[in-house]
Each structure stands twice: as structure tokens, then as C-alpha cells.
Amino acid sequence: MFGLGKKDTTVFVVVIILALCAPFILNPFPTGSSLAQFNAGYPDLMQRFVIFGIFAIGFNLLFGLTGYLSFGHAAFLGMGSYAAVWMFKLLSMNVIPAILLSMVVAGLFAVVIGYVSLRRSGIYFSILTLAFAQMSYNLAYSVLTPITNGETGLQITLDDPRILGSSATADGSIPVTNLFGLEMRHFTTVDVAGWSFNFSVGYYLCAVIMILAFYVAVRIFRSPFGMMLRAIKSNQQRLYYTGLNARPYTLAVFVISGMYAGLAGGLMASMDPLAGPERMQWTASGEVVLMTILGGAGTLIGPVLGAGFIKYFENIFSKINDSVLHGWFAFLPDGLENFVIAILHPFVGKGWHLTLGLMFMLVVIFLPGGLVEGGQRISRALRRDKPEDNGAASKASHEPAE
Amino acid sequence: MGILEVKDVNKRFGGLKALSEVNLSVTENTVHAIIGPNGAGKSTLLNCLVGKLIPDTGSVMFDGQSVLGRKPFEINQMGISRVFQTPEIFGDLTVMENMMIPLFARRDGAYRLHAFRSVESEAELRSRAEAMLEDVKMLDKRNMHSASMSRGDKRRLEMAMCLVQEPRLLLLDEPTAGMARADTNNTIDLLKEIKEKRDITMAIIEHDMHVVFSLADRITVLAQGTPLVEDSPENIKGHPKVREAYLGEAA
Amino acid sequence: MDAIILQILNGLDKGSAYALIALGLTLIFGTLGVVNFAHGALFMIGAFCAVTLNRILTLSHQVVDESRKDFLGNPLKVDVPYVNDWFGEAAGATIIDWAVPLAILFSIPVMIAIGVIMERGLIKHFYRRPHADQILVTFGLAIVLQEIIKYFYGANPIPTPAPDVFRGSFDFGVLLGFDPNVIIYPYWRLVYFAFAALIIGGVFAFLQFTTFGMVVRAGMADRETVGLLGINIDRRFTIMFGLAAAVAGLAGVMYAPINSPNYHMGMDFLVLSFVVVVVGGMGSLPGAVLAGFVLGVLESFASMNEIKSILPGIDQIIIYLVAIIILLTRPRGLMGRKGVMED
Amino acid sequence: MNVRPDFSKNANMAETAPAFLSVWDMHSYYGESYIVQGINFNVHEGEIVALLGRNGAGKTTTLRSIARLNSPQVQRGEIWLDHKPLHRMSSYEAATAGLGLVPEDRRIIPGLTVEENLQLAQIAPPIGWSLERLYELFPRLGERRKQEGVTLSGGEQQMLAIARALARDIKVLLLDEPYEGLAPVIVDEIEKTLRHIKEQGMTTILVEQNAVRALQLADRAIILDTGSIVFDGTAAEVLQNEELRAEYLAI
Amino acid sequence: FTNEPTGGSVTLGFNVPQTGPYADEGADELRAFELAVEHLNGGGDGGMMNTFSSKTLDGTGILGKKVEYVTGDTQTKSDAARASAKSMIEKDGAVMISGGSSSGVAVAVQGLCQEAGVIFMAGLTHSNDTTGKDKKANGFRHFFNAYMSAAALAPVLEKMYGKDRKAYHLTADYTWGWTQQESIQAATEAMGWETVNNVLTPLAQTDFSSYIAPVLNSGADVLVLNHYGGNMVNSLTNAVQFGLRDKQVNGKNFEIVVPLYSRLMARGAGENVKGIFGSTNWHWSLQDEGSKAFVQSFGTKYGFPPSQAAHTCYVQTLLYADAVQRAGSFNPCEVGAALEGFEFDGLGNGPTLYRADDHQCFKDVLVVRGKENPESEFDLLEVVEVTPRAQVEYAPDHPMFAGGNLGSCNPGA
Numbered sequence A: 001m002f003g004l005g006k007k008d009t010t011v012f013v014v015v016i017i018l019a020l021c022a023p024f025i026l027n028p029f030p031t032g033s034s035l036a037q038f039n040a041g042y043p044d045l046m047q048r049f050v051i052f053g054i055f056a057i058g059f060n061l062l063f064g065l066t067g068y069l070s071f072g073h074a075a076f077l078g079m080g081s082y083a084a085v086w087m088f089k090l091l092s093m094n095v096i097p098a099i100l101l102s103m104v105v106a107g108l109f110a111v112v113i114g115y116v117s118l119r120r121s122g123i124y125f126s127i128l129t130l131a132f133a134q135m136s137y138n139l140a141y142s143v144l145t146p147i148t149n150g151e152t153g154l155q156i157t158l159d160d161p162r163i164l165g166s167s168a169t170a171d172g173s174i175p176v177t178n179l180f181g182l183e184m185r186h187f188t189t190v191d192v193a194g195w196s197f198n199f200s201v202g203y204y205l206c207a208v209i210m211i212l213a214f215y216v217a218v219r220i221f222r223s224p225f226g227m228m229l230r231a232i233k234s235n236q237q238r239l240y241y242t243g244l245n246a247r248p249y250t251l252a253v254f255v256i257s258g259m260y261a262g263l264a265g266g267l268m269a270s271m272d273p274l275a276g277p278e279r280m281q282w283t284a285s286g287e288v289v290l291m292t293i294l295g296g297a298g299t300l301i302g303p304v305l306g307a308g309f310i311k312y313f314e315n316i317f318s319k320i321n322d323s324v325l326h327g328w329f330a331f332l333p334d335g336l337e338n339f340v341i342a343i344l345h346p347f348v349g350k351g352w353h354l355t356l357g358l359m360f361m362l363v364v365i366f367l368p369g370g371l372v373e374g375g376q377r378i379s380r381a382l383r384r385d386k387p388e389d390n391g392a393a394s395k396a397s398h399e400p401a402e
Numbered sequence B: 001m002g003i004l005e006v007k008d009v010n011k012r013f014g015g016l017k018a019l020s021e022v023n024l025s026v027t028e029n030t031v032h033a034i035i036g037p038n039g040a041g042k043s044t045l046l047n048c049l050v051g052k053l054i055p056d057t058g059s060v061m062f063d064g065q066s067v068l069g070r071k072p073f074e075i076n077q078m079g080i081s082r083v084f085q086t087p088e089i090f091g092d093l094t095v096m097e098n099m100m101i102p103l104f105a106r107r108d109g110a111y112r113l114h115a116f117r118s119v120e121s122e123a124e125l126r127s128r129a130e131a132m133l134e135d136v137k138m139l140d141k142r143n144m145h146s147a148s149m150s151r152g153d154k155r156r157l158e159m160a161m162c163l164v165q166e167p168r169l170l171l172l173d174e175p176t177a178g179m180a181r182a183d184t185n186n187t188i189d190l191l192k193e194i195k196e197k198r199d200i201t202m203a204i205i206e207h208d209m210h211v212v213f214s215l216a217d218r219i220t221v222l223a224q225g226t227p228l229v230e231d232s233p234e235n236i237k238g239h240p241k242v243r244e245a246y247l248g249e250a251a
Numbered sequence C: 001m002d003a004i005i006l007q008i009l010n011g012l013d014k015g016s017a018y019a020l021i022a023l024g025l026t027l028i029f030g031t032l033g034v035v036n037f038a039h040g041a042l043f044m045i046g047a048f049c050a051v052t053l054n055r056i057l058t059l060s061h062q063v064v065d066e067s068r069k070d071f072l073g074n075p076l077k078v079d080v081p082y083v084n085d086w087f088g089e090a091a092g093a094t095i096i097d098w099a100v101p102l103a104i105l106f107s108i109p110v111m112i113a114i115g116v117i118m119e120r121g122l123i124k125h126f127y128r129r130p131h132a133d134q135i136l137v138t139f140g141l142a143i144v145l146q147e148i149i150k151y152f153y154g155a156n157p158i159p160t161p162a163p164d165v166f167r168g169s170f171d172f173g174v175l176l177g178f179d180p181n182v183i184i185y186p187y188w189r190l191v192y193f194a195f196a197a198l199i200i201g202g203v204f205a206f207l208q209f210t211t212f213g214m215v216v217r218a219g220m221a222d223r224e225t226v227g228l229l230g231i232n233i234d235r236r237f238t239i240m241f242g243l244a245a246a247v248a249g250l251a252g253v254m255y256a257p258i259n260s261p262n263y264h265m266g267m268d269f270l271v272l273s274f275v276v277v278v279v280g281g282m283g284s285l286p287g288a289v290l291a292g293f294v295l296g297v298l299e300s301f302a303s304m305n306e307i308k309s310i311l312p313g314i315d316q317i318i319i320y321l322v323a324i325i326i327l328l329t330r331p332r333g334l335m336g337r338k339g340v341m342e343d
Numbered sequence D: 001m002n003v004r005p006d007f008s009k010n011a012n013m014a015e016t017a018p019a020f021l022s023v024w025d026m027h028s029y030y031g032e033s034y035i036v037q038g039i040n041f042n043v044h045e046g047e048i049v050a051l052l053g054r055n056g057a058g059k060t061t062t063l064r065s066i067a068r069l070n071s072p073q074v075q076r077g078e079i080w081l082d083h084k085p086l087h088r089m090s091s092y093e094a095a096t097a098g099l100g101l102v103p104e105d106r107r108i109i110p111g112l113t114v115e116e117n118l119q120l121a122q123i124a125p126p127i128g129w130s131l132e133r134l135y136e137l138f139p140r141l142g143e144r145r146k147q148e149g150v151t152l153s154g155g156e157q158q159m160l161a162i163a164r165a166l167a168r169d170i171k172v173l174l175l176d177e178p179y180e181g182l183a184p185v186i187v188d189e190i191e192k193t194l195r196h197i198k199e200q201g202m203t204t205i206l207v208e209q210n211a212v213r214a215l216q217l218a219d220r221a222i223i224l225d226t227g228s229i230v231f232d233g234t235a236a237e238v239l240q241n242e243e244l245r246a247e248y249l250a251i
Numbered sequence E: 001f002t003n004e005p006t007g008g009s010v011t012l013g014f015n016v017p018q019t020g021p022y023a024d025e026g027a028d029e030l031r032a033f034e035l036a037v038e039h040l041n042g043g044g045d046g047g048m049m050n051t052f053s054s055k056t057l058d059g060t061g062i063l064g065k066k067v068e069y070v071t072g073d074t075q076t077k078s079d080a081a082r083a084s085a086k087s088m089i090e091k092d093g094a095v096m097i098s099g100g101s102s103s104g105v106a107v108a109v110q111g112l113c114q115e116a117g118v119i120f121m122a123g124l125t126h127s128n129d130t131t132g133k134d135k136k137a138n139g140f141r142h143f144f145n146a147y148m149s150a151a152a153l154a155p156v157l158e159k160m161y162g163k164d165r166k167a168y169h170l171t172a173d174y175t176w177g178w179t180q181q182e183s184i185q186a187a188t189e190a191m192g193w194e195t196v197n198n199v200l201t202p203l204a205q206t207d208f209s210s211y212i213a214p215v216l217n218s219g220a221d222v223l224v225l226n227h228y229g230g231n232m233v234n235s236l237t238n239a240v241q242f243g244l245r246d247k248q249v250n251g252k253n254f255e256i257v258v259p260l261y262s263r264l265m266a267r268g269a270g271e272n273v274k275g276i277f278g279s280t281n282w283h284w285s286l287q288d289e290g291s292k293a294f295v296q297s298f299g300t301k302y303g304f305p306p307s308q309a310a311h312t313c314y315v316q317t318l319l320y321a322d323a324v325q326r327a328g329s330f331n332p333c334e335v336g337a338a339l340e341g342f343e344f345d346g347l348g349n350g351p352t353l354y355r356a357d358d359h360q361c362f363k364d365v366l367v368v369r370g371k372e373n374p375e376s377e378f379d380l381l382e383v384v385e386v387t388p389r390a391q392v393e394y395a396p397d398h399p400m401f402a403g404g405n406l407g408s409c410n411p412g413a
């Protein structure tokens, strides 16, 4: 189906279902319950999940396939955001031109940065990309303020021209990003017996784009181009003597992956029309690296999982403060309650970094292939129960004869 | 005029003269063996042919065109494939994928690989790859991760990757080193068969005289960077200088 | 002219800090090939060794002073350090004053222990894993170490002054025949410079005049074969790690008076130190040191008003710009060895 | 075929130990793939044993298991060298206990010169041949001592790998295809050396594809097939046994 | 309107830096918020509710609804701050967002609150832009700003250091730094000082030696450090290291000025702050009834005196609650109207006005100096002068604040 193999079709269908049903899946706890704190099904976070998913998918095309570790990918995301916000300021609040321009701008920068950086490989490449991104960040923060509005970030204002739209709405506020009138921030909340689910226009736009982006990525993975990118990672020398010039292909994938980043940046600005320089900082580039590795570099779905994992911690764990903890453990006797809270206190709220750091270490130590490997292990363990399975049978033949 | 003409090639590594005044002419559709003691410069010479090294002076012409100054992949696209002395394969890929890459390179050229069509759908190329694997008796290993094969298998895979490109000139640097005797014999047969079936020229470096004498039409003996003699196999076998400096008891 | 000399001096000093940090990093990253994102954290812990020693020396008991009131209007409790009780007020104050130099001694065993534990407990399992995995685990570790420090010391910078005798600055200009106050240089930075030179020299000597360096280099290229030659490479890697941690820690201790330590100071230096190591060239100790000084001096020049007025914002990007230029003109940085982390 | 050696504490070791090197019921895995499937053999002091078999039979795996490298993993079995339990050691301990391996892909250490490669072998005791003596055996290496090891020609690298093993005072020498890529005269030379050190009491296991050559040198032969021993006897027996030669050695 | 509270409780969102360099400041803000909520709900001693001139708050929550709160981490990054604020608005139903400790974040979150239709009560933000070119109808600032710092500081500097001074500015290269520098330069030049040079320093700079080294030779005799946070700690430490304060230039003692002080940062700079002038919004040693009540209840609960960040956050929370109470509605537009032009007293800074034109509070500003002999680790600054409000006021269309537009209030959905 869709020109994909059987396994890929399954993965793809799973991704579609997950993306479309996210409002349900991410809100498993009734609103009133104390566990509602763990619900992630509100528009902003769902949007972030899929946007960073797109970013990570694109990054993985470059890193997972060719092994070129770019440490400056956030620059493309940032440039995409700036491009999109400028589009909102100058043209109209429709997201389509903004997203298109963000991809084009990011792509153009990727051509230049990629062309230069790909002259080196390994760590030298990483540092070149890092240097470019840090330069962009530092300049955006200071000298380029007329374009980027510096530290504060580029925002839309009441007196932007917006030649195809209006500078201000009738009631004097700034117009809202939209898709031909459909407002991005519009959402409907459906309450079902204690649960409430948010269906947001913005989220579904992002989700559909993410599904498309995922589809394109799968096709690239399975194409001759994708295969030869893996060959680059494996043995460049052999590739050259096999009659293929690796350089244009790596540049191509660098640009594609830069455009994915630009797309993510454009979407981010479309959901929330602001673009700040921190988006280009090395920590942001590092974050997408971490997302990809955490989920499983070189796998199809890993980067999306990794993105979700990190964003979840950032947004959910950081909000658990002591009074929330007291709410959960109120049923315990006072002394015990305070004890439990004292134990948990360093790991939540302002300690969310600590938990995230520990999770990084635990995942990489125990699941060398990332979260995807965790999933595989679980499914393997489940399958092991069924003796008629092929995989298990063929493995048995490898066992010692006695 | 041979298909490959090497004229007055010199190559130095620092103080060491690895090649000096090498002249070599390989006639089309023949097997030309290059033998000589270790460190004689055989691999260096091959490196000069495929663009891995650039000679200090001299010229290398393939089919009337100079290969000097061209990139390795351009030289390959001209029709020269090479098997290395230590196996060079795509270790992270399966055997079948290793075979597909040279096929794509041959069909689509250096720059035009598809980014959207699935590899699975290339039935024709797949069947050619499978046929080639069958020829080197590796079809049963087609889905194996190529890094986890034994060394002899890696060599056979590399040779299959070169052969499947149907090059006009095939350069083999000790193709049978480390191969089991049975496979060595197989390889000899395979190379012979290919030579008969197709227009192919081969230059082969080998220390296994059995292979050399079974395949070669002409032999050049290289010693200390210069060609010592070039002659037919029979004459080389009897050449006293060669026997003493190189062949030893094997002759 | 004087401005240039001034900036060279400044640059050398800044460079010595970069060189020292990069030196520690390159032992692990350039030599062992482990992408150690926790290196900055080691530097930070070094600085906190100074803070900790300061705290230990000022361990106090409280004396209630009825004559003064605290902010809530209760009698003020005055902290009296134990050292004052034991050695008398003057001697006690001197000991506390010398906390930073004393912390050098204190930090060496602490840092070596941390390095060894880190290597044995964690990094050991990652030599054969992809660099990406190393990044993830060391980054995780860096966060954890930072958060632990933050938990105990807070997020604010903690002033950790140098001994009183090193306060103030030395007038170089007078020495060179300029007017007074034209070229001045803080004493502590001179100390830092000398200290850095000492450490760098020591590490070079250790690696140059013993086979240790060669063995580690070989072990990084091919652990298996080195093992086949009867060498316990694991132990040497552990030692190397301990050494690197100690160098990082010492760099941190001495840096504490220059900038008050805070829990994220390591992250601030992390990227920069990676840039320095790579610009110097992977696998080259002299390269890392050279790059440290080159970048330090260039950064100082870029901050000159004369240059900033021609190229606004140049000081924001100079390091990265220079890194790009060097890496494009010299494929393996200033002095890099072939094949080290090029794939 | 073999009895388990009795190394119980009280027994007189010299008497009970049936052999110098004993491999007992060894099972080796690469990850999940099961390669060496329970092999037993003994090697006596001063013997040269040829370990033969097709590509992928498990010869390299066997040698690597004995040398206690990290992969393959020996999941069961015991290896005793001169009353020392190798199977409880890591590779560097095994090396200090007197084991020397010349790996099949030579494993010259990049970034080190020829001389440094040899010096490296003499850092951990026990130290064997002096560098001068090694250069005497391989004059080529002497000439190239300042060159980076990996830029040597294929044959020169092989010499370096062998020299590196001899630079240590070893009791058992494991050679994985030592003749590969060497000129016939050099092979003769090395054979002579092997005979020479055998006279001085060196015990050797030789893996070689050129079975005839190996059998001429060896006292005994072991033939492996898909990870199991299919023959263990004297070299002469193999040479006489047509069926064995045809089936496993293609000679 | 957005997030109209329906049950028996109302949720406020406190968005402060919990990680990164300003984490301690954020923690202090959070303490103040918790204290304010406790007081609003009738707990504790009531703090400044007792001294507040408006008496609508009675300890029964806001409009009879119990006050609940959610917290989040801004990480001092606009993106993260907006994400966190959005989650409070979308997920937790917060009607008001407060907190923050940098202007970039404040402006970003203020913009978000405007779009989303909730009230933003800014925490620590000192840039002129927050209520200048980036002002928003839904946003309110109690904290003072760069212009006011300069206006308060200049006369004191004149008094202490004379009219004939040459100043050298080091300025953090981002919007807050620029507005701070601009303000100080204008104010000092107005009283006769000369500005020798203004050098922008990268935000990420940690070692300022190369910027400080040329200062002495430039002919300047005053160094103005337009830095905040880590930048300020480091640049001041470096400047003192260079021995600048022991030098004489033009026959005068060389002096250093730090326009914006905070106690936490002063602590980071340690001994180096001694004798150095700066300004601050509030200080715990103030002796008015409001300040005393606040220090008393904060100090009793947490064991140390509150910072100016804590003070402003506490006050903002009370002001919001009071405005709701007076408006009789949580509707942002009605609350905003109740805050606009509101005159009050008893919250620590004397009589104060929430100006309707730009939503900036006008009140007395403190000029402080690093204390020579501190008695405790909190006793680092001494108040030199309480500059009266009249002296720091400016017209809404002052050029340094021009270009913005409040827009109209947005009640959201």
C-alpha cells in the first residue's frame, strides 16, 4: 500500500492512527483526578510533539542514514521560524505561504552551510555545523536585531503591513494565524463522562503534515538514494570506487533535512507566531540530537518517540510542584506523606532536569537501540510465548544440539 | 595499442621510489597478471589507475582517454572496477544491498539515483544481483549482514560487486588470498567463463601461482617499482631471475 | 600599540584557560575518542571543590549577639568559624583567605576519584558504542552532576575570592616604558597563566617521556590488538580518565576567583572547549593547547573597540568564524592526526 | 575423542595434563549466532598443528576464542594452557600467560610507525625477540621502520604482524593465514622460521588455506566444518585420505 | 471570556525560571507567590493584605473562590516560557499568568497572554520595552524600569562623584542592555557627565577581561556596567580584579556603577559590590509598614528576607486579586479596567499609581550601595536614598518608550 512494503505500511498506519487519535491517547486520565497532571492532550503540547517529531524525522534522515552528525540543525528551525513570522508580518496570516517560505529559506541556508560543512566528515563536520549555528544564534541575538528583534524574539504587532490581510482586526487586536480562515488556535473541547478531549485545528494541521513528512521519509529510506546514503555511512571509499559520487547525495539529504527543520520552524511559528533566537542555540541543536538517539537513530519511528519523550518531561514534569505532590499523597499519614514528598521533591518541578538526565542515562545504558529497542524487546517477549512463530523456531535451530 | 596504456609512471612516497618509469600495455580482452615481491609497487600501480593516487609523472590512458585527474567514481563510470587487497564492502548492509549499489551506479550513473522509488520494486536489477550471487555461490547468504561474514566470503562478495557492474576493465588485487582452495578453483572458473562470455579485460595481482598460471595471458613482473620482464606465462615460469627473486620453490 | 600588547596579554590569559580546559577534554575526547559532554561538569565540579573547601574552612558555630538584631528583630546569631577558635582569629582568617590555593590539593584526589568512578562505572561500557550513545549518556551525566550541585549550592554564583595578596593588578606598562595604568594585569591572572603552563608542561612530559601516550593512542585505534599484546588497556584508560578529570578540576579550581562558580558554568564552556579541541586537531595535545591560545588571543582582539567599530558584532562570532576558516583550510584542524573520529 | 584434562588441585599436574594446550568442549557465539559448537582438542608442546577447513568453517572463531577476545563469546568450555585456565582470563592476561595471535586481517595499528608497532609488543612482559633480531628476519621491516605501519604493502604488513607476535616471549603461537598476500619466496622464508622456532620448543597452531603447504609443515591436522571437528590426526593421515582431502580441502 | 472559573476555585499560573542561571531568583518568586496565595486564602498572618490601602481582600480567596495555582518553568527562554504559559492556560485553565525574571521572557509571555485573552502580571522585568514599545493591554508591570533607574541614580551619582565625570559603558548586547544604557547615558549626560565610550558585550560572555582592560586607558573615570545576572557578577568581579577601584584617573578616584542591582546578584559578586552604587525596586530593610509586614511574614515562613523579585511578585498577585474583587468579575477586560489608573499604598513603595496609558506602576525608587560591613549574608545593600516618584516619572510618549500600542484588551474566547 502507498508504494510501501508490508512492514512499513503497518508502521505507517500505526503512525496515522496515533497521530489522529492523539487527543484521546494523550488524555488517559479523567480531568478531575489527581493523575490529570500527567495528561498531555492539550493543544500546545500535542502540537509540539508532532512539530518536534517532524524536526527529528528530518534530522534522522541525515544522521540516521549517513551518520553525519549535524550539531547545528536548530539554525534551520530558527530560520524557518523567522521566515514564517516575517511572512505573517508582511503578507498575511495565512499559514500556507509562511510554511512554504520557511522551507525555502531553510533549504537555501542548508545549501550554503551544507556545501561548506560537507567538505569535512566526522567530528570536523559536526563542529562546522555547530559553528554556523552558533554564529547565527549570536548574530540573531545582537547585530541582526532589526531582522530578528533580538532577545525578545520576532513578534507580530498591530502595525505590521500584512498587504494581503489586515494589520488589525475590527476590535483592535492582532489577527490570528489561519488556514484560509480556519483559525489555528481554535479548538473544541469534548467532555465525556469526566474525561475531556481537545480537538485543535492547529494540531490537526501539524499532524497531517507530520504524516506526510513521515511518509516521504519512509519512501526515502527505502529508495536507492536511501540505501546509498547508508552505504556512505558504511564505507565511503567503496562507494567512490563503485562509481557513485557521495558528495551531491549527502548535500541533497542535508538540504532535505534542513527543509524538514525549516518546516518544523514554520509550523511552530504558525501555531504561535513568535520566533526567538534561542531556537538556534546549540542546546536546541543538541536537543534534536538527543531526541533522535533517545528514540533510536536510523529507525523510522524512533525520532518521533524521542521527541515526544523529551517534550513530555519538559512540559509535564516541570509543572509538578510540592503542592501537587501533597495533593497526590494526601491519603498517607502525615509523617509518611512528608517523607515520600521529600524523596520525590528533587526529581520533579524544578528538578525535572535531573529526572531527564537520569532517563537519558538509563535508556542508553539499558536500551542501546533507544526507545524503539525497548518496544522491540517487549514485543519479542510477548511473541516468545507463541512457539509456532517463525522467528523463534529459526532461532531454536541455532541452539546447541544437546 | 592496448585498452590500458601506462607510460613512464613515477610515484614517490617521501624518499621512497615506489614506482619508477613503469610502462605497461594491456591488450583488450586479455588477462594481464602483475606479479612481484612484496612491496614491489603492484598495489601502488593499481591505485594510480583508479584515481586513488596520482602519479608524479607519466600518463595513464584507458581506451584512448586519460584517467589522470579524474575522480575515482568517474574512472569507475568509464568502465574500470577494482577489487581491493583487503576486502572493501558495505559492512552495515546486507549482501543483497551490497550487490544493488553497484547495479544502480551502473544503470543510473554517478548522480541520478531515485529518491522516491522503492528498491524492492527493481525486479530486473534484483534478479541480476541474484544471478551473480548464484555464480559466486553466495545466494544463500543474500540476507546476511555482510560485516558478519567470514573473510573469504567478504572477498567473494567484493568480487561479485565488481563483476556485476560488467566493467570493461577489471582490476583484481589478490582476489583469492584467503579463499579456500575450492573457492579459488571456482573463482578461476568464474573469471574464465566471464572472460569468454563478455568483452572484458582483466589486470590481476596475485601471489598464488596456481591462479596466475591458470588465468594469465601475459605476465609483468614488477620489482622495486620497475617492470623486470613482461612475457607469456611459460617464459616467465622458466625465467631464472624471476625464479630466484620471486617464485622460489613454487615454480 | 599599547592596546595591542594589552589584548595579547589578555588573550594569552584567556587562552590559557581555554587551553587548560581543552587539554583535559582532549585527553578523553581527542585521545580516547569518547565524546565526553560531561567534561564541562568536571570543570564545574573542580570550581566547586574550591567552594566546598571554602565552606569547610568556614564551618561555624553560632554565637548569639544580643546587641545586634537580625532582619526579623530577633537577636543576631553571628557565625564564628571553627578555624578561628582553633588557630586564633588572625591565623583563621588567613587560612580561609587561602582557601582557593589549598583547594588545589583538596581537588586532586577528589577529581581523580570522580574520574575513575565515572570511567569504571559508566564510560567503560561505551568505548565500543557509537559516538551518539556516548553523547547521550555523558550529556545525561552532565545534567545529573549539575543538578546535584544545584541542589546543594543553588543556582546563584558563589563568590570565591583569591587570597588577598593576589588582589589588584600589576602594571606591565611601566615595565615596558609606557605610562602608568596603560597596561595593567591582575595578579591572579598571572598566577593562572603560570599554573596553566605548569599543568600543560606536566601532562606533556608524562605522555611524552613515558610509553603511556603511545599505548593509549594505540589502544584507542585498536583495543583488541593492544590486548593481544598483553597490555591491560582498560587500566590505562582509567588512569587517563582520572588524569583528565584532575586536569579539568584544577582548571576549575583556579578559575573560581576569576568568575564566581555557578552550577552551569561547565555548560557555558562545553561547546567552546569542543571547538578548541577540534580546531586544534583530534588526537593532538599540542594542537589543543595551540588552538586554545590562538582562539583566546583572537577573541581578545575582536573585542577591541577599533575592530568592533569596523565589524560590528565580530566579537560575538569570532571563535566560530575562525574555527570555520581553520577547518576549511586545514582538513584536520591545526595539528590533527588522520583517522581520529573522522567517520 | 578427548577426555577432560584433570587439573584438580592435588594431582600432579605434569602427569595429569594430557597436553600443553587443551581445548575442552568449547562453544562460541557471535551474539546469538552459534559458531563453534563444542570442540575438543589437545596440542602438545613443540607441536605444529594445522587447523584447516572451508571458508566460514570457524577457524578464525576458534583462534579468537582461544585468545580470549571479546567476540566471539565463549559460553561454555574450558581452555588450559600449561596448567593455566585461559578461559577465566581476558585477552591481555592470556597474552601474558604466553599466547600470541597473528590475526587474519593483520591488525596493524594505525597512527603508529613500524617500529612503534613492534615496541608496543614489548611493553608488557614477557619480552621475546629483540627488534634487531626481528629486522634481521624481515629486512624489509628494518628498511621501513619509520613508516606508518598501515601504509606498508599487504605483504609487508603480514610480516609486521608475525614479527609483532615474535617480539613477545610466547609459548603458543596462533597463526591465522600467515601466508596470505606473501610472495612465494617470503613464504619459504617464514616456513623456515617456523621450523626453527619449533625446534626451540614453540607450539604453533596454523590456520591456512594452502592445505598442502600447511600439512607439509605440520605434525598434526585438525579439520573443522561448520563449527565442529571432523578430523583430528596426523598430517600424513590427511594427505593419504583421498575422501577427506576432496570433501573438505579440495586438494 | 477565556478560562472563566466555574467551580469553587480559581487557578493562577506562576511562570518562573526554575532551571538555568535565574533559578534561585525564580525560586524566590515562587515562594512569594505561595505566600500570597496563602494570604489570599486566609492563611498565615495576612502579610501586606493588612497594610494595603484597598481593603477588598478578606482572606476568603478571590470573589469567594479559593485560590489555587499551577507553576511552570520558563527556563529564561521565550519559547519555553510561552510553552509553559500555554499549558497553564490551555490545560489548567489559569486566568492570570505572573512571574518571570527577564524582559525578553516578559515581553514574549505578555504577547501570548494578549493573544490568549488572560491577564499578565509581569514579574521582574526592567526593560523600557515591556511597557514601552512592546506594551499590551492585557499586561501590567509593577516593577520599575531602566528609565526610572537612571532618573533615580543620576542625582545621587552627581552628589557623590561630581558633575565632571567621564563614563565608560559596558553594555550587554541585547534589548534590556541597550535600553538600560540609553537611559543611563541620557540621565548622566543631562547632569554634565561625558560618555567616553559604549562597548557592547556578548550575552554569552563569561570573562570580561578584554573589555575591561582598555577602560583605564580611555580617559574615563567611571565605569558603568549595564549588565544583569551572571553578566553583572562576572564583569564586576573582573573589574575589581583589575584593580580599577584602587586607581586614580583625572585626579579622581575611579568608580564603578551598576545601574540595576539585585540582592541575589550582589551575593554572587561577594565583596566586590562594597561601595558600589545602583538602584533597586525594593529592599527588605525598608521601614514602612507594608515592607515590615511583608518581611515579617516571608521571613517567618522561609527563614530569610525576601528579594525584590519576591516582593514584586507578591504585590502583583495581591493587586490582581484586589482588582478582580473591585471589578466583581474575572473578565480580563474588567480586571484591566480596575487596574488602570489605580492608586494605592501600603505595598512597600509608598503611594503608587498604575498608569492607564502604559500599564506601568509609578512609585519611589531606591538607590542603594554595596554595604561595607554586612551583618549577614542577606545584608549586602544599604539604601542610600529613596527617590520620590515625581522624580522618575515620564510622559507616556517619551521617546524611549515610543512606538508601541497597547491595543485593546482581549477577553479571549
Ligand SMILES: Nc1ncnc2c1ncn2[C@@H]1O[C@H](COP(=O)(O)OP(=O)(O)OP(=O)(O)O)[C@@H](O)[C@H]1O
Binding pocket: B013, B014, B016, B018, B036, B037, B038, B039, B040, B041, B042, B043, B044, B045, B085, D144, D147, D151, D152, D153, D154, D155, D156, D181
Ligand atoms: N602511503 C605510503 N607512504 C609511504 N610508503 C608507502 C605508501 N604506500 C605504499 N608505500 C610503500 O610503497 C611500496 C609499494 O607498496 P605496494 O602496496 O604497491 O606493494 P605491493 O607490490 O602491492 O606489495 P604486496 O604484494 O605486499 O601487496 C611499499 O614498500 C610500501 O611500504
Ligand SMILES: Nc1ncnc2c1ncn2[C@@H]1O[C@H](COP(=O)(O)OP(=O)(O)OP(=O)(O)O)[C@@H](O)[C@H]1O
Binding pocket: B147, B148, B149, B150, B151, B152, B153, B178, B180, D030, D033, D035, D053, D054, D055, D056, D057, D058, D059, D060, D061, D062, D071, D104
Ligand atoms: N562478527 C561476526 N558476527 C557474526 N557472525 C560472524 C562474525 N564473524 C564471523 N561470523 C560467522 O562465523 C562463521 C565462522 O567464521 P570464521 O571467520 O571463523 O570462519 P573461517 O573458518 O575463519 O573462514 P575464512 O577461511 O573465510 O576466514 C561464519 O559463518 C561467519 O559468517
Ligand SMILES: [Mg+2]
Binding pocket: B042, B043, B044, B085, B173, D153, D154, D155
Ligand atoms: Mg599489494
Ligand SMILES: [Mg+2]
Binding pocket: B150, B151, B152, D059, D060, D061, D104
Ligand atoms: Mg578466517
